[in-house]
């Protein structure tokens with residue numbers, strides 16, 4: 554994986570564990586996305602990078618936010634983003650959370666059921682709602698199916714119910730699944746969206762926008778076997794551009810489009826400086842001998858997604874030399890705190906000469922790492938962070 558020279562320099566300079574975000578990289582990624590999808594408004598999914606400096610960088614570039622709780626809304630407002638560029642994208646919310654969001658100025662709410670619509674009508678009167686359609690999640694590393702979204706038939710009921718309750722039936726949304734690896738995942742979402750828009754038009758319900766959700770893949774990551782994930786990004790963007798035109802025709806109105814990328818904007822632009830705790834080998838019960846590499850960070854300190862991903866590792870003190878295949882694991886007393894491994898699969902070639910205290914750089918972990926920091930699991934301190942500003946030198950968090 555490509556390592557930005559400024560990120561490399563900051564990793565080299567770090568002498569303690571830290572997660573480093575490259576704000577210039579994030580800004581450039583945002584600009585590249587706008588070039589691919591002209592006219593589409595970006596609402597960054599905050600959970601992928603709830604770091605003030607990251608959010609401010611995006612807000613200053615014109616992005617808005619997909620927030621999932623009143624606290625996220627408050628954080629988004631602190632970046633200077635106007636409430637009109639923030640929506641409540643979580644279909645799961647209590648009466649009180651809806652009222653708090655409304656009091657903070659948010660007027661757009663995701664929904665997928667009539668109980669939630671009634672609660673929005675009571676606690677955010679006159680608000681705009683968009684209904685999330687279920688997707689299969691097929692082709693994605695994390696499908697997000699079943700917990701979110703309703704059927705096409707139910708979506709028509711939900712938006713009709715919203716209209717009757719005095720709300721504005723404003724739009725539709727989907728999420729094709731996180732790290733969606735297939736353009737077909739988008740294609741089938743557009744098929745469903747077109748069907749629902751056609752039916753809404755027949756009923757005289759005119760929505761003004763479609764929210765294409767998250768799912769745009771991160772680049773530069775490895776699957777759990779250590780193979781490069783190589784998403785067909787160009788093809789995905791082509792499907793999205795063509796899909797917009799198709800949906801405008803189905804709706805018969807000039808629809809606006811939003812998109813809520815999370816990992817795509819930040820994954821490549823964050824890295825962790827951690828340490829080797831120990832490289833060991835042990836005979837297992839079956840008589841085979843495994844190498845294990847224990848690092849100072851793991852599943853409960855930033856690398857939660859190690860169930861499906863391998864993070865590229867760099868051992869800066871060991872540019873060459875003998876390698877041994879090892880299971881890479883975090884420091885906690887929990888056996889899930891390890892890269893996926895089974896029957897000799899999922900092993901990572903690591904320098905045989907690694908010693909306790911050697912630095913290790915964990916790349917491609919700018920997405921979700923901060924959200925997945927546990928509070929002192931086994932007494933390990935949550936990783937601090939720092940940001941490399943868009944220009945100049947690093948500022949300490």
Ligand SMILES: *Cc1c(COP(=O)(O)O)cnc(C)c1O
Pocket residue numbers: 598600601619642643728730731732766767768769813814815816817
């Ligand atoms: C998490 C989430 C996203 C972002 O997902 P990515 O796969 O990281 O792009 C977008 N929208 C909603 C509603 C989410 O919950």
